[in-house]
Amino acid sequence: MASADSAPAVALRDLGRAYGDRVALAGVTLELPRGATLAVFGANGAGKTTLLRVLATLLRPHVGDVAVLGHALPRDGWAVRGRIGLLAHEPLLYRDLSARENLRFHSRLHDVPEARGRELLDTVGMARRADEPVRSLSRGMAQRVAICRALLHQPELLLLDEPLANLDPGAAVAVAPLIGRGPARVLISHDVEQGLAEADLVLGLRRGRPELVAPASSIGAADLKGLYA
Amino acid sequence: MGALVGKDLRVELRTGEAIPAMLLFSVSTFVLFHFALDRRSVEGELAAGVLWVTLLFAAVLGITRLFVAEREQGGFDGFLLAPVDRTSLFVAKAAVLFCFLVAVELAAVPAFAILLLGPTPWDAVPELVAVLLLADLGVAVLGTLVGALGIQTRAREVIVPILALPLMIPLVIAAARATSPLLLEAGAEALPGRWLVVLGLYDLVFGLLAFAVFDFLLED
Numbered sequence: 297m298a299s300a301d302s303a304p305a306v307a308l309r310d311l312g313r314a315y316g317d318r319v320a321l322a323g324v325t326l327e328l329p330r331g332a333t334l335a336v337f338g339a340n341g342a343g344k345t346t347l348l349r350v351l352a353t354l355l356r357p358h359v360g361d362v363a364v365l366g367h368a369l370p371r372d373g374w375a376v377r378g379r380i381g382l383l384a385h386e387p388l389l390y391r392d393l394s395a396r397e398n399l400r401f402h403s404r405l406h407d408v409p410e411a412r413g414r415e416l417l418d419t420v421g422m423a424r425r426a427d428e429p430v431r432s433l434s435r436g437m438a439q440r441v442a443i444c445r446a447l448l449h450q451p452e453l454l455l456l457d458e459p460l461a462n463l464d465p466g467a468a469v470a471v472a473p474l475i476g477r478g479p480a481r482v483l484i485s486h487d488v489e490q491g492l493a494e495a496d497l498v499l500g501l502r503r504g505r506p507e508l509v510a511p512a513s514s515i516g517a518a519d520l521k522g523l524y525a
Numbered sequence: 526m527g528a529l530v531g532k533d534l535r536v537e538l539r540t541g542e543a544i545p546a547m548l549l550f551s552v553s554t555f556v557l558f559h560f561a562l563d564r565r566s567v568e569g570e571l572a573a574g575v576l577w578v579t580l581l582f583a584a585v586l587g588i589t590r591l592f593v594a595e596r597e598q599g600g601f602d603g604f605l606l607a608p609v610d611r612t613s614l615f616v617a618k619a620a621v622l623f624c625f626l627v628a629v630e631l632a633a634v635p636a637f638a639i640l641l642l643g644p645t646p647w648d649a650v651p652e653l654v655a656v657l658l659l660a661d662l663g664v665a666v667l668g669t670l671v672g673a674l675g676i677q678t679r680a681r682e683v684i685v686p687i688l689a690l691p692l693m694i695p696l697v698i699a700a701a702r703a704t705s706p707l708l709l710e711a712g713a714e715a716l717p718g719r720w721l722v723v724l725g726l727y728d729l730v731f732g733l734l735a736f737a738v739f740d741f742l743l744e745d
Contacts, residue, residue, distance in 0.1 A: 352602075352606060353605065353606070354602055354605055354606070354745065355745050356744070356745055374608075377605070377606055377607060377608050377609075378606070378607055378608030380606060382602070382606055384599070384602065386598075386599045386602075387599070388598075388599035388600075388602050388603045389598065389599070390532065390536060390594055390598050390600065391594075391598055392536045392539050392540050392594075393532070393535065393536065393539075397532075397535065401528055401531075401532050402603065402607070404527070404528035405528055405603075405604065405607035405609055406607055406608065407608075429539075445603070
């Protein structure tokens with residue numbers, strides 16, 4: 297058996313999760329090596345966000361086996377918290393605190409020097425607005441701060457739900473190197489061309505079930521059309 | 526834990542969503558009691574009852590707000606993703622609620638003395654502070670537990686008082702019995718130690734209970 301350090305970033309076997317009677321995810325099996333990118337495609341309600349939340353240790357899997365960075369979930373969730381960066385639909389920022397205060401708060405939770413937050417705010421072009429409350433920022437600006445939050449602790453696994461949503465082209469260029477290749481990534485995107493270009497492995501979900509699990513090099517955008525029909 | 530407490534106090538200083546509402550509620554209730562009881566002043570058991578019922582209802586307002594930012598702004602997720610012991614959230618929230626209660630009482634108790642109380646309470650201030658602090662600790666511990674439960678439901682404004690008020694009955698009995706000898710017209714009597722012990726036991730029991738179950742409240 298592989299040690300935690302050499303184990304795949306994500307290993308799923310027959311993963312399933314339900315909300316009451318409604319099955320949100322079922323029968324997902326795949327393995328994502330370290331440093332690789334998994335692109336997840338599917339229509340709204342296909343189970344993409346549920347998958348991300350299970351991998352982030354925020355939801356318990358109900359069926360199957362889940363291992364993240366070599367640790368079984370939910371049993372060893374404590375061992376991977378702090379090694380995962382989650383960029384969700386919501387920015388997970390306190391609206392009444394400034395961008396700087398939010399990052400300072402998360403720096404303390406993750407035991408990271410505050411300078412790291414300042415550095416990231418500079419990189420995404422938010423240094424000038426960093427002292428304004430998050431509620432006064434546009435959605436795109438809040439998204440840039442949320443990217444800083446997700447990357448603050450240099451995670452080994454990045455979970456990205458539409459990371460470029462609400463970003464103008466300039467901001468998208470600024471954040472691209474930050475969320476680009478390096479750590480293992482699970483990327484949810486509705487931009488099929490862009491998602492495929494970034495991916496090593498593709499998972500296509502339809503009503504919670506995997507329709508497609510394949511290397512990105514073996515499929516094209518046309519193969520994914522059925523997921524959205 | 527310091528980060529969590531600091532964050533909550535900073536947000537409260539900036540928004541003033543909890544403490545001003547709790548204080549305004551307390552003062553309004555004292556005024557209402559003044560007219561409803563049709564008395565110029567109260568003392569002894571009646572004074573202690575009015576004071577504690579008012580403070581506990583005001584505390585419910587704070588308890589209802591305690592986890593709102595965590596729920597509505599993703600604070601729970603942000604916290605759960607960090608390599609931090611989950612119990613630290615409980616301790617931090619209880620500390621924040623305790624600070625809110627103390628801040629409210631710093632103004633509400635003098636307001637009570639001015640608006641309703643017959644005897645001057647100054648002789649018994651140290652004893653009164655001891656009772657207030659012990660009771661606040663119990664309210665903070667129980668309130669944090671109930672607030673975490675209530676925030677998981679859609680009807681937290683209903684669930685929190687329904688759960689908290691019955692569980693606070695032992696606390697209000699002990700706090701009122703401990704306080705009433707301090708507020709007598711004839712002058713303050715000695716603080717009844719056994720009611721302080723009851724308050725201490727209440728704090729201890731709910732503290733242990735909260736430590737045991739709080740982790741499970743954060744699970745999905």
